[in-house]
Amino acid sequence: MAETDSQTVAIDDTSHDLTTIIVPLLKGVLYQADQPRLWQALLNLQARVRDYVAVLNLELVLDEAEGYAFLRSHNEDETEETVKLPRLVARRQLSFPVSLMLALLRKKLAEFDAGGGETRLILSRDEVVDLLRVFLPAGSNETRLIDQVDTLLNKVAELGFVRRLRGQERMFEVRRILKAFVDAQWLAEFDQRLAAYQNQLLQQEETNDG
Numbered sequence: 784m785a786e787t788d789s790q791t792v793a794i795d796d797t798s799h800d801l802t803t804i805i806v807p808l809l810k811g812v813l814y815q816a817d818q819p820r821l822w823q824a825l826l827n828l829q830a831r832v833r834d835y836v837a838v839l840n841l842e843l844v845l846d847e848a849e850g851y852a853f854l855r856s857h858n859e860d861e862t863e864e865t866v867k868l869p870r871l872v873a874r875r876q877l878s879f880p881v882s883l884m885l886a887l888l889r890k891k892l893a894e895f896d897a898g899g900g901e902t903r904l905i906l907s908r909d910e911v912v913d914l915l916r917v918f919l920p921a922g923s924n925e926t927r928l929i930d931q932v933d934t935l936l937n938k939v940a941e942l943g944f945v946r947r948l949r950g951q952e953r954m955f956e957v958r959r960i961l962k963a964f965v966d967a968q969w970l971a972e973f974d975q976r977l978a979a980y981q982n983q984l985l986q987q988e989e990t991n992d993g
Contacts, residue, residue, distance in 0.1 A: 801835055804828060808836075808843070808854050812943055812960055815850030825852060849959045879983055884935045885944060886977065887914045888957050889965040908953040911936060918981045 804825050807813055815822040825832060826847070833843050836854055845852040877885070888906075891914065895904045912932050936955060939945050944961045948954040 801828065801831060804832055805835060808832075808852065812851055812853045812958075814958075822850070822852075844963060846963065849962065851958075851960045851963070853960070853963075880931070880935055881938055881942075883918070883977075884911075884915070884939055885961065885965060887911075888939070888944065889961055892957050892959070892961060902959075904957040905948070906955050906957060908932060908936065908955070911955070918977070 804821065807818070807821065808825075813822060813825065825845070829843065829845060836843055841854045841856060843852060843854060888911075891906070892904055895901075908929075912929060915932055915935075916928060936945065940947065940955070943958060944964075945955045945957050948956060
């Protein structure tokens with residue numbers, strides 16, 4: 784029985800050709816948890832995938848430990864606030880509030896990983912509001928803050944760094960691919976960056992109130 788199972792798995796893994804692997808990668812991120820068979824096929828054929836996408840001036844970024852893979856362009860110049868997105872159109876300039884949200888979520892993910900245990904970081908909208916609130920002056924308009932968080936979460940979800948849980952519109956999973964875009968060096972400078980963000984938020988708040 785064990786031999787039959789092994790043969791079945793082998794057949795399933797080889798049933799994917801390069802097209803069925805590369806097309807999803809061209810569209811966005813491939814997650815092991817979402818498409819386990821396609822993920823296994825990618826692992827088996829990754830050398831051929833790398834050779835194929837190199838012709839398109841793309842590189843395969845694959846993290847087996849975290850369970851995600853995506854394509855990005857070779858040799859792109861990046862500014863501090865530019866994120867390489869896992870798409871053929873690979874660069875997008877981020878506004879400072881979006882950068883702040885990504886920084887806060889990345890820091891939260893690092894703290895979550897340090898605690899061990901679960902592998903999925905799930906946050907409620909209220910928890911995200913609390914993350915952002917500490918950077919605003921006391922007495923800031925609560926309704927406006929919630930609206931701002933909703934807007935930022937929609938943008939971050941569009942970028943692929945969080946996703947709403949099915950049937951729970953106010954619950955979000957922080958996707959682990961965020962670690963690929965906010966690296967350890969960036970995180971090491973987190974406090975300095977947040978101080979700059981906080982000053983800018985305060986200036987914006989004063990301008991809006993004025």
